[in-house]
Amino acid sequence: MLHRPRKGGSNREMEIPVLGVPCDAVHAFLRLLYSARCVTLGEEEIVGEHGMHLLVLSHAYGVGWLKRACERVLSSRLTAEGVVDVLVLAQQCDAPRLHLRCMQLLAEDFAAVEQTEAWRFLRDHDPWLELDILQFLEDAHLRRRRLGRRKAERRLYMELHETTECLRHLFKDGCAALGRSGREEERARCPNPVTCRGLRQLVRHLASCDGEKRRWCRRCKCLWQLLRLHASTCTELDDASCEVPLCMYLCNWCCWEINGRT
Structure with a gap:
């Protein structure tokens, strides 16, 4: 538009009307047009001061690099x-990009946005938005x-893996690392001392639990479920080298139960 030839070849100064924005924003827009298409720190302050007007002008006149700079500055403020x-x-x-960042801020702090006059005006005049x-x-x-459910499931799987x-x-x-020495102590060291201590308590409870109450005891059920979980994932069944009690029996029982259901 600046270099377009004048009609009739007159020597009058050509005027380009720029409506809807303040004069300061137009001056800043013209100054940025002659920059190196890279907004410096000083020019970024100008973009921040007239950001919304510069976004309108850069969109109206197709100045893509300035439009992206306006989006970036407005998103950060x-x-x-x-x-x-x-x-x-x-x-x-x-x-x-600016639209998505605005939506993200609305999702993060909607309670504060809901109290603003702009939100009440939008609610009354733009129901689709x-x-x-x-x-x-x-x-x-x-x-x-x-995402919360996936994190909880992942944490549960990790805890079950550590428990098995x-x-x-x-x-x-035998979890008898105490009192050992040298390589034997390194080999018998607990993977998780807290979990191992809880398992030892469950084993002692199962051995001393009353036979009539064992069927309804929650601690006994917990240990049986852990034994079944181990049997369903054990990789030492082929050579019968697994030393966990009832591993082979529980594995066969789990397979029978699955085949029976299918």
Whole structure:
């Protein structure tokens, strides 16, 4: 537009109307146009001062590098008070990265955003955008719940793996690392002393538990379940070298139970 030839070849100064933004924002926009397409620290302050107006101008005139810089600066300076206005602007100016960052901030601090005047205005005048925001918040909540369940399952699997390793160590080495010396002590060292101590207590309880109460005893059931879990994952059944009690019997019983159900 600046280099377009004037109609009629007149010598009058050409005027380019730029409407809808303050004069300071237009001056900053023109100054940035002649930069090296790389926003410096000083120019970043200018972008931060006129960020929303510069985003509009860079979108309207197709200045992609300046638009990306505006998105980056606005994303780093988002607050709960102004995130709704920036979200509406990002939607109108086709700024997906800025739009996503606004949605993430809404999900992180929606209680504070809900108290702002901008949110009340949006709720009264733009129900479709409000619906999109609420749907995003619901999806974010479901993702957090799924992630929490996966973390809990992973933690449970790790605890069960450590418990089965301690169970194998308990019956193979006797968990008698105390009083040993040299290589024998290194070989018999507990993988997890706390878990191993709890397993020893369960074994002692099973040996001393009353026969009539053992069927309903929760501690006895816990040990039997651990023995079944070990038998279902034991890799020493082929050569019968596993020293965990009833390993072969429980493995055959588990296989029979599975085949019976199928």
